[in-house]
Amino acid sequence: MDTPRRSAAAFEIDARLEADSEHLAWLSLCELRLMNDSRWPWLILIPQRAGILEIHDLTPLDQTMLTFETNLVAESLKRITSCDKINTGALGNIVRQLHVHVIARTEGDSAWPGPVWGHGPREPYRREDLHQLAARVQAAL
Amino acid sequence: MDTPRRSAAAFEIDARLEADSEHLAWLSLCELRLMNDSRWPWLILIPQRAGILEIHDLTPLDQTMLTFETNLVAESLKRITSCDKINTGALGNIVRQLHVHVIARTEGDSAWPGPVWGHGPREPYRREDLHQLAARVQAAL
Incomplete structure (x- = not known):
């Protein structure tokens, strides 16, 4: 189990998150990525802050930004997928x-x-399906 | 699958949530409950709003309150359990x-x-263990 460096080091995305998902957008706080798993439409928000393990480790302003961005993404994903x-x-x-x-x-x-x-x-998705879903999410945001 | 009434009906807690957990506290937005499952220290926050299914269905103010209360509870639980x-x-x-x-x-x-x-x-916990953990969470909040 690795622990991100708790330092002022530059933000980098964990290599496993990067390998399993595709970049979609940079929001104000988070990088938004699409999980490359065709079983479910699945997005991941990664706050661009180094050394953070828990939501409550973020500053109060970042916590609020994360809430705003998560709910924006959730609402968009529900709309474009018509999920339950x-x-x-x-x-x-x-x-x-x-x-x-x-x-x-x-x-x-x-x-x-x-x-x-x-x-x-x-x-994993077929490349064309991955890119089509990515485009729909980007358009919905 | 039941769907809460989407109306101005009074807020009530789902019967299954109520049966599986114990009341701990009323926060500003949420009722806080302790899941009666001794395998993990497990808390549940239920926003006291009728007919809400998704976090993004809450008003922006309620979303912010939910974030604040969730993170307060998370930080307290991490402190008293020393979990990973x-x-x-x-x-x-x-x-x-x-x-x-x-x-x-x-x-x-x-x-x-x-x-x-x-x-x-x-x-389920033994009653004395349930009440001991409940008291520790209440004291930590």
Whole structure:
């Protein structure tokens, strides 16, 4: 289990988050990424702050920004997917760098009604499908 | 899957949330409850608003209050448990009424590093242990 350096080091995205997802946008606080797993429309917000493990470690202003950006993203994802429920979560048991998941869930999807985390292996998109969903999210924001 | 009434009806807590957890405190926005599952120290915040399913359905002020209260609770729980990681999540795939989980996770706990939701049956506390943890959380807030 790695722990990000608690220092004034420049912000960098954890290598595993980067490998499993695609860049979508830079918001004010967060980098927004699309998880490359075709089983669920799944976005990840990563606050661009070095050495942060927990939401409550952010400054109060950053906490408010994270709330605003998470809810903007959640509302957009619900609108474009017409899903039944948004799941949001910040776990960090494996990748400790703070990141917030926003996932579109539909009754009867492959993990329903359980959580998606740890549910079998990732199933990457075909490139064209990944880029099409990315474009829809970017347009909705 | 039940859907809370989207009306000006009085706020009531979902019967399943109530049955599985113990009242701890009324915060400004949320009722704070302790999940009666001895496998993990696990708190639940329920915004006292009728008919709300998603965090982004709350007013902006309520969203900010929820963030403040969630982070206050998370920081307190981390301090009193000395856990390795806080997991927070709002899923609602089974109980649709908006509720936010704040769970203290420790490396090697019974679901580690996976999520706790849907992980085997609940294991209720002995009453004295439940009341002792409740008192520690109340004192820490």
